[in-house]
Amino acid sequence: MTVVEGAEPKGAPRALWTPRALAAMLGVPPNTLRTWRHRYDLGPTARTAGGHRRYTDEDVERVRRMLVLTASGIAPAAAAAMAAANTPAHEAAVRHVGVSSRRVNVGLRRAANRLDAHLVQDIATTLIAERGVVAAWEHVLLPLLVDLGERFEAGGKGIEVEHVASTAIQQALRDVPFPGRPGRLVALLACAPEEQHSLPLDALGAALSERGQTWLNLGARVPADVLRESIGKLAPAVVVVWAHRADLAERVPVVELADRPDLVVALAGGGWLGVESPDSVLRPATLREALGLVLAAVRVEAH
Structure with a gap:
């Protein structure tokens, strides 16, 4: 009409x-x-x-x-x-x-x-x-x-x-629906201190949601002490820390995180190139790799 x-x-x-x-x-x-x-x-x-x-x-x-x-x-x-x-x-x-x-x-x-x-x-x-x-x-x-x-x-x-x-x-x-499944937090996502570029972590979170996995993104500019306290409270299976510059990556207490039992530590972003870290720390180069290592950690826990 x-x-x-x-x-x-x-x-x-x-x-x-x-x-x-x-x-x-x-x-x-x-x-x-x-x-x-x-x-x-x-x-x-x-x-x-x-x-x-x-x-x-x-x-x-x-x-x-x-x-x-x-x-x-x-x-x-x-x-x-x-x-x-x-x-x-x-x-x-x-x-x-x-x-x-x-x-x-x-x-x-x-x-x-x-x-x-x-x-x-x-x-x-x-x-x-x-x-x-x-x-x-x-x-x-x-x-x-x-x-x-x-x-x-x-x-x-x-x-x-x-x-x-x-x-x-x-x-x-x-806007990708969050699964909201109960149980242990699968992945804790965080930017290095003073790192403001958090969009890649949003992409990883969305990809995890598609796979029905629980995650929490602390967002940009996460101080080292806040990251430590959050890991202690939430006991995630994996922590992924993003940094796009080396000077920002160097502010993350990587060695301390790597010493935590039952925690997989992954360092993502170009800022980690040339920054030394323990052999146990993972270095995903792409979103696909980051998603894969989180899912692999979940499978290991299930067994």
């Missing part, structure tokens, strides 16, 4: 957006919206009293789903059908496994360049649902973040794009 602004029936969605305003808000060319309206009937369903087209809140949500699905690599015709049917983006992605990483990367980059945090998060969530945390992180999300960081370092511009992408991806990772 077409809604006429100023004469909506009770409970009808309000007509809020002109096509031009919606295009500007989403950062897409107005021609794109016109094409979607003509080819896929994915357009405004409301009109003003003067006959001008307007997008309602529900229309905007359908267009946003279309953006997420096409950015995830789904063909426009299929994406439009799913958007019109209100198919959640993550469910649609699961039905279309095998989309190239390059196409998804382009969609993420465009959304980040527009500073559209919601769209970046939606695409990342869809990607994780389709491929799983490890594959999404290693093949798409991490390369994107590295590239954005290098672009800022080279030209001194784009820090806001990197921050938007990082924050949105972090939220997508944190």
Whole structure:
């Protein structure tokens, strides 16, 4: 039913957006919206009293789903059908496994360049649902973040794009349901003292959640005494400490941690390169390796 602004029936969605305003808000060319309206009937369903087209809140949500699905690599015709049917983006992605990483990367980059945090998060969530945390992180999300960081370092511009992408991806990772299983804590995750880059630990936590494992992330800038006390209270099977610079890694009491019985110590991040540690300490180089060593420690405990 077409809604006429100023004469909506009770409970009808309000007509809020002109096509031009919606295009500007989403950062897409107005021609794109016109094409979607003509080819896929994915357009405004409301009109003003003067006959001008307007997008309602529900229309905007359908267009946003279309953006997420096409950015995830789904063909426009299929994406439009799913958007019109209100198919959640993550469910649609699961039905279309095998989309190239390059196409998804382009969609993420465009959304980040527009500073559209919601769209970046939606695409990342869809990607994780389709491929799983490890594959999404290693093949798409991490390369994107590295590239954005290098672009800022080279030209001194784009820090806001990197921050938007990082924050949105972090939220997508944190939205992976936590298993909440009772019993001993499997993994305690922590950054080195003064280390502020905690996103890789969010990725590891999300990957552990996918495997039904319990974990706790102490987050950024964890003082050495706090790490000691937390290990004493929680008695985790594994502790993973992240550092991206050597001067930060050197503040972690690695030798003391390695002397604790029944504790597997893993040091992750480039900051540990060249930093000496006991032979018993593990050095995962990738998210996949970090996940594998945690799961291996759990299997050993089970036996």
